[in-house]
Amino acid sequence: MKSDLDLLMQEHNMDALLVVGPGQHNPAMVYLTGGAHLTSAFLIKKRGSPPVLFYNSMERDEAAKSGFRTINLDTYRLQKPPEKTDNDGLHLMVSRFQMMFKDAGLSSGRVAICGQSDAGMAFAVFSALQAASPDMTLVGEAGEALLLQAMATKDSVEVERIRRVGQTTVAVVGQVADFLTSHRVKDGILIKHDGSPLTIGEVKNQINLWLAERGAENAQGLIFSSEYDAAVPHSTGSSSNLLRLGKTIIFDIYPCELGGGYFYDLTRTWCLGYAPDGALALYEDVLDVYNQVTYTLKPGIPFRTYQELACEVFKARGHVTIQENPLTEEGYVHNLGHGVGLHVHEKPFSRHNSQAEELLEPGVVFTVEPGLYYPQRNLGVRLENTLWMRPNGQVEILAEYPLDLILPMK
Amino acid sequence: MKSDLDLLMQEHNMDALLVVGPGQHNPAMVYLTGGAHLTSAFLIKKRGSPPVLFYNSMERDEAAKSGFRTINLDTYRLQKPPEKTDNDGLHLMVSRFQMMFKDAGLSSGRVAICGQSDAGMAFAVFSALQAASPDMTLVGEAGEALLLQAMATKDSVEVERIRRVGQTTVAVVGQVADFLTSHRVKDGILIKHDGSPLTIGEVKNQINLWLAERGAENAQGLIFSSEYDAAVPHSTGSSSNLLRLGKTIIFDIYPCELGGGYFYDLTRTWCLGYAPDGALALYEDVLDVYNQVTYTLKPGIPFRTYQELACEVFKARGHVTIQENPLTEEGYVHNLGHGVGLHVHEKPFSRHNSQAEELLEPGVVFTVEPGLYYPQRNLGVRLENTLWMRPNGQVEILAEYPLDLILPMK
Numbered sequence: 001m002k003s004d005l006d007l008l009m010q011e012h013n014m015d016a017l018l019v020v021g022p023g024q025h026n027p028a029m030v031y032l033t034g035g036a037h038l039t040s041a042f043l044i045k046k047r048g049s050p051p052v053l054f055y056n057s058m059e060r061d062e063a064a065k066s067g068f069r070t071i072n073l074d075t076y077r078l079q080k081p082p083e084k085t086d087n088d089g090l091h092l093m094v095s096r097f098q099m100m101f102k103d104a105g106l107s108s109g110r111v112a113i114c115g116q117s118d119a120g121m122a123f124a125v126f127s128a129l130q131a132a133s134p135d136m137t138l139v140g141e142a143g144e145a146l147l148l149q150a151m152a153t154k155d156s157v158e159v160e161r162i163r164r165v166g167q168t169t170v171a172v173v174g175q176v177a178d179f180l181t182s183h184r185v186k187d188g189i190l191i192k193h194d195g196s197p198l199t200i201g202e203v204k205n206q207i208n209l210w211l212a213e214r215g216a217e218n219a220q221g222l223i224f225s226s227e228y229d230a231a232v233p234h235s236t237g238s239s240s241n242l243l244r245l246g247k248t249i250i251f252d253i254y255p256c257e258l259g260g261g262y263f264y265d266l267t268r269t270w271c272l273g274y275a276p277d278g279a280l281a282l283y284e285d286v287l288d289v290y291n292q293v294t295y296t297l298k299p300g301i302p303f304r305t306y307q308e309l310a311c312e313v314f315k316a317r318g319h320v321t322i323q324e325n326p327l328t329e330e331g332y333v334h335n336l337g338h339g340v341g342l343h344v345h346e347k348p349f350s351r352h353n354s355q356a357e358e359l360l361e362p363g364v365v366f367t368v369e370p371g372l373y374y375p376q377r378n379l380g381v382r383l384e385n386t387l388w389m390r391p392n393g394q395v396e397i398l399a400e401y402p403l404d405l406i407l408p409m410k
Numbered sequence: 411m412k413s414d415l416d417l418l419m420q421e422h423n424m425d426a427l428l429v430v431g432p433g434q435h436n437p438a439m440v441y442l443t444g445g446a447h448l449t450s451a452f453l454i455k456k457r458g459s460p461p462v463l464f465y466n467s468m469e470r471d472e473a474a475k476s477g478f479r480t481i482n483l484d485t486y487r488l489q490k491p492p493e494k495t496d497n498d499g500l501h502l503m504v505s506r507f508q509m510m511f512k513d514a515g516l517s518s519g520r521v522a523i524c525g526q527s528d529a530g531m532a533f534a535v536f537s538a539l540q541a542a543s544p545d546m547t548l549v550g551e552a553g554e555a556l557l558l559q560a561m562a563t564k565d566s567v568e569v570e571r572i573r574r575v576g577q578t579t580v581a582v583v584g585q586v587a588d589f590l591t592s593h594r595v596k597d598g599i600l601i602k603h604d605g606s607p608l609t610i611g612e613v614k615n616q617i618n619l620w621l622a623e624r625g626a627e628n629a630q631g632l633i634f635s636s637e638y639d640a641a642v643p644h645s646t647g648s649s650s651n652l653l654r655l656g657k658t659i660i661f662d663i664y665p666c667e668l669g670g671g672y673f674y675d676l677t678r679t680w681c682l683g684y685a686p687d688g689a690l691a692l693y694e695d696v697l698d699v700y701n702q703v704t705y706t707l708k709p710g711i712p713f714r715t716y717q718e719l720a721c722e723v724f725k726a727r728g729h730v731t732i733q734e735n736p737l738t739e740e741g742y743v744h745n746l747g748h749g750v751g752l753h754v755h756e757k758p759f760s761r762h763n764s765q766a767e768e769l770l771e772p773g774v775v776f777t778v779e780p781g782l783y784y785p786q787r788n789l790g791v792r793l794e795n796t797l798w799m800r801p802n803g804q805v806e807i808l809a810e811y812p813l814d815l816i817l818p819m820k
Binding site for chain 1 (some may be wrong): 434447449467468470472485524528530533534535536548549551552615621622623642643645646737739
């Protein structure tokens with residue numbers, strides 16, 4: 001939890017965090033600042049002290065909203081090296097970081113680096129900064145790990161923000177269901193007022209519109225896929241595809257707050273009008289796994305225990321799973337779930353982790369999303385909700401929506 | 411230009427590019443793949459060869475849309491080191507990169523790294539990969555530089571994509587103008603049908619909605635600021651502020667294609683109903699600089715020459731500029747413009763660059779955006795268009811919209 005940050009820094013033996021990158025769409029920076037509109041900034045948090053935020057002059061008022069001590073980056077009048085070299089730019093960046101460390105009261109120790117940037121520049125700048133700063137140890141792999149560990153459990157403010165995105169999500173899912181079922185049907189295909197067929201591209205535009213109307217953002221895309229596309233878990237759906245009665249549609253929606261804040265994640269599988277036996281049988285197996293898992297969730301259990309449960313139930317019902325065949329493209333081909341927060345996928349994960357058990361502890365917000373996929377039969381079914389494990393260990397769906405397969409046409 | 415990539419790799423002495431990160435909202439990856447919906451992928455482009463795209467199994471059909479040779483990352487069955495160490499994760503990532511290099515036919519040479527990732531992980535992984543790969547030289551700072559150099563001039567496909575975003579932008583700007591001017595006014599404040607005042611937050615929601623309706627995305631935010639906020643160039647505007655007749659509004663809108671593609675950038679300054687003399691005087695100075703600059707644009711001239719021209723004209727009219735006082739927060743406090751493409755700000759820049767002259771060459775798409783700011787008088791004015799320098803050296807505004815200051819109320 002965010003309040004554990006100093007403790008986690010101590011456990012990871014870190015004297016400071018250095019966060020780089022924009023103030024939005026950058027989970028580490030959003031986590032620490034709350035999401036200020038900064039195109040590029042730096043934040044240094046010493047263990048036991050509040051952060052210092054370094055901003056560009058034009059964004060001084062946005063930076064000030066953070067409530068932190070702020071320093072104008074433009075006050076660092078950078079001295080070019082006496083001889084012009086190929087690496088002038090690197091040299092200037094290194095000396096600016098050294099001035100920032102000084103102003104943040106950091107003269108030695110272990111500094112964890114995190115935040116989004118160009119991978120190559122990060123490698124170049126921090127390699128050069130490390131070489132120029134013998135009293136500091138720059139640690140690359142621990143910063144994200146430490147923050148992801150803090151982020152894995154949410155405080156009540158975070159849960160309410162996720163819940164609000166969840167309410168938006170289910171409201172839009174309901175609008176989509178109404179929209180689809182109120183269409184006319186001709187030869188088994190949904191038809192618009194003008195007599196032309198409705199396309200998946202049009203449905204997706206409509207979804208983006210309804211999300212924008214409610215102040216949410218579709219930052220990571222959207223899956224609305226049917227027939228063959230639905231049988232490949234992350235295919236997003238072809239824009240020109242039409243909507244046919246009786247075909248499975250996988251609708252996986254994961255919007256976030258405007259500016260790249262907290263996410264919500266939900267999937268429904270729909271058949272318009274009726275469901276053929278094959279789809280219905282898969283749906284019942286997936287629903288059964290969803291129920292068996294969600295009814296048995298308890299605090300303190302590794303998330304992967306439930307992945308194993310899901311594999312066993314699917315296997316008993318005759319499906320291949322990634323437990324027996326990690327490369328299978330048929331049957332149960334993915335993991336059961338993941339944490340949801342400032343990343344649409346974050347800790348805890350239900351996949352096997354060689355480093356550490358990832359537990360379902362009080363405070364986690366996570367998905368349960370079993371699915372079955374048969375590309376050769378053009379069939380895919382997935383059901384997903386986002387759940388919160390309350391401080392008392394009880395589990396709550398943050399935004400309820402019916403799990404029904406069949407959407408009767410109006 | 412994109413077609414110069416092999417040539418630029420040769421000039422930069424690079425044998426290959428390694429691009430990391432998601433397929434969307436990641437300019438380097440979008441540039442090379444066109445923008446496939448890949449949550450995380452890798453791309454290796456050897457000089458003189460087409461790219462190889464490494465994808466996660468579930469995204470195989472999205473990866474295939476790139477048309478490149480694709481390799482499923484899940485086929486790399488990673489061997490854990492015999493002894494469990496703290497750095498298992500790093501070790502696995504390093505050995506996977508080594509297998510990817512091998513499969514891409516790369517056994518030695520200089521590899522430029524680019525693409526978005528966590529800065530700390532990039533520093534850690536590429537430091538470890540470099541240590542484990544003595545025959546390779548991983549270069550951090552050149553990859554982005556090389557791509558930014560290629561991106562600085564656009565081919566006709568790119569220009570048409572930017573033009574289309576521009577058309578969307580001016581259509582939405584027109585909707586906003588109509589929306590504002592059709593409100594009732596009471597005591598100088600814009601009032602909604604229900605009698606309550608219109609807020610800037612409501613205007614921004616409406617803008618996001620109209621952008622979504624037209625299939626564009628507001629990926630980097632939006633500036634719609636009035637009074638004091640308008641006098642600080644990058645303040646985005648306070649949601650609760652009301653709209654008053656005669657106050658300057660700075661409306662800076664920079665949407666992109668859905669999924670983080672090409673951007674457009676436009677700013678207008680508006681006074682609703684009437685403009686007070688102070689605002690009008692600033693507007694005339696800004697418009698004069700805008701016109702003097704755009705009428706004299708010629709191919710092959712450094713962009714900063716026009717920044718110098720802007721400073722001279724502003725100075726002659728009695729304004730302080732960053733040329734005399736780089737820290738000024740009053741007067742002309744920023745640069746004249748920047749390139750626009752897969753980044754809202756990219757090469758060429760009009761600011762002084764110690765490394766290389768940035769020229770306005772045929773093919774560049776760039777902004778001209780003079781402005782004046784007086785925070786103590788609650789006044790700010792900026793005008794901005796996005797221009798394309800055609801292959802013949804002529805300059806064209808990619809989407810026209812009137813520069814008028816005053817929006818008469820209907």
